[in-house]
Amino acid sequence: MQTIGVLGAGAWGTALAATAAKAGRDVRVWALESEVAEALSAGKGNPVYLPGIDLPAMQASSDMSILTSCEAILAVVPAQHARASFEKLAEHLSPGVPVLLCSKGIEKNTLSLMTDVVHETMPKATPAVLSGPSFAADVARGLPTAVTLACADEKLGQTLMQAIGRSAFRPYWSNDLIGAEIGGAVKNVLAIACGIVEGLELGKSAHAALISRGFAEMTRLAVAMGAQQQTLAGLCGLGDLVLTCSSTQSRNMSFGKALGQGRSAEDILAERNSVTEGVATAPALTELAAREGVAMPICYAVHEILAGQKNVDEAMTALLNRPFTHEGL
Numbered sequence: 001m002q003t004i005g006v007l008g009a010g011a012w013g014t015a016l017a018a019t020a021a022k023a024g025r026d027v028r029v030w031a032l033e034s035e036v037a038e039a040l041s042a043g044k045g046n047p048v049y050l051p052g053i054d055l056p057a058m059q060a061s062s063d064m065s066i067l068t069s070c071e072a073i074l075a076v077v078p079a080q081h082a083r084a085s086f087e088k089l090a091e092h093l094s095p096g097v098p099v100l101l102c103s104k105g106i107e108k109n110t111l112s113l114m115t116d117v118v119h120e121t122m123p124k125a126t127p128a129v130l131s132g133p134s135f136a137a138d139v140a141r142g143l144p145t146a147v148t149l150a151c152a153d154e155k156l157g158q159t160l161m162q163a164i165g166r167s168a169f170r171p172y173w174s175n176d177l178i179g180a181e182i183g184g185a186v187k188n189v190l191a192i193a194c195g196i197v198e199g200l201e202l203g204k205s206a207h208a209a210l211i212s213r214g215f216a217e218m219t220r221l222a223v224a225m226g227a228q229q230q231t232l233a234g235l236c237g238l239g240d241l242v243l244t245c246s247s248t249q250s251r252n253m254s255f256g257k258a259l260g261q262g263r264s265a266e267d268i269l270a271e272r273n274s275v276t277e278g279v280a281t282a283p284a285l286t287e288l289a290a291r292e293g294v295a296m297p298i299c300y301a302v303h304e305i306l307a308g309q310k311n312v313d314e315a316m317t318a319l320l321n322r323p324f325t326h327e328g329l
């Protein structure tokens with residue numbers, strides 16, 4: 001597998017493209033913005049989404065036909081833009097080509113996971129999932145990172161790992177696509193909650209309690225949807241939850257922190273050109289949890305705050321006054 005296509009040149013798509021290029025692959029990148037495509041092609045990095053980081057030059061275009069003869073595609077557009085992007089990608093894809101889903105979110109309204117969106121828009125493609133604790137800037141700088149690569153077919157999973165992996169970017173194979181997807185989507189909503197706790201200055205004990213009870217919520221939903229419990233204890237679950245809830249380098253965590261400090265969601269988002277996936281995933285997640293009959297009180301509290309149904313103090317008081325219960329999942 002030599003020719004790798006990357007759909008989306010935000011921070012993460014760019015970091016993954018650079019990693020695959022450093023691993024010796026022939027990389028082709030589709031960028032929405034022509035100025036991003038031009039800068040990447042000219043070896044000037046990505047001044048819009050990864051400013052100040054040196055990257056190898058790679059073929060890039062804002063014309064999606066650049067992805068036509070790629071042997072695998074890394075799909076890295078934000079979750080809410082996946083369906084429209086995949087519908088266009090379908091015109092350029094050969095049957096059976098693996099599509100490695102690298103975004104972390106659930107589609108609003110349809111409640112579709114990204115694998116569902118692939119099945120609906122590109123039924124002949126083979127979906128796989130890449131998820132785990134990995135800030136784009138760390139990966140682009142070549143700092144050590146480990147992620148889950150979930151693919152139903154182990155042989156294809158191994159081929160994908162060889163294609164994009166290197167010593168500083170270590171994929172671990174799993175056959176659990178649903179577990180990897182749910183872990184990545186839920187940790188973003190929980191990171192908003194952790195940010196709120198930090199913004200309210202509720203202390204590190206509350207922070208640890210939230211990570212732990214949030215992990216229980218994530219695992220409950222994933223298992224109800226058919227995932228293996230142990231997947232959530234791995235890189236794409238607990239690993240990513242710990243990373244994202246521990247650093248304001250996370251857009252979701254820093255968004256939550258600003259909410260906790262009293263700013264409005266609209267004001268915070270208006271200042272950003274980057275995506276904060278947990279904002280759109282929160283309402284989808286609470287609907288999904290209701291559909292699956294799973295309790296997710298922390299995620300629900302985030303949804304209530306974002307929907308304007310409660311302010312942060314009211315949501316926190318309601319969480320703290322839930323009945324005492326047993327600790328199991």
Ligand SMILES: NC(=O)c1ccc[n+]([C@@H]2O[C@H](COP(=O)([O-])OP(=O)(O)OC[C@H]3O[C@@H](n4cnc5c(N)ncnc54)[C@H](O)[C@@H]3O)[C@@H](O)[C@H]2O)c1
Pocket residue numbers: 008009010011012013014031032033049076077078079081085102103104105134135136137273274275276277
């Ligand atoms: N940045 C990270 O550290 C990181 C790490 C792992 C996973 N992810 C995930 O990767 C996905 C992409 O995030 P990112 O950080 O690369 O994005 P980003 O915030 O850096 O950039 C936003 C991206 O959205 C794209 N976009 C905006 N409108 C669009 C449209 N209408 N159609 C298609 N694309 C559109 C832009 O072109 C750009 O590529 C998200 O799901 C995110 O959760 C990000």
Ligand SMILES: O=P(O)(O)OC[C@H](O)CO
Pocket residue numbers: 104132133134135136188191240243244249250251252253275276277
């Ligand atoms: O900046 P965030 O919050 O989108 O998180 C980035 C990655 O998903 C961390 O693994």
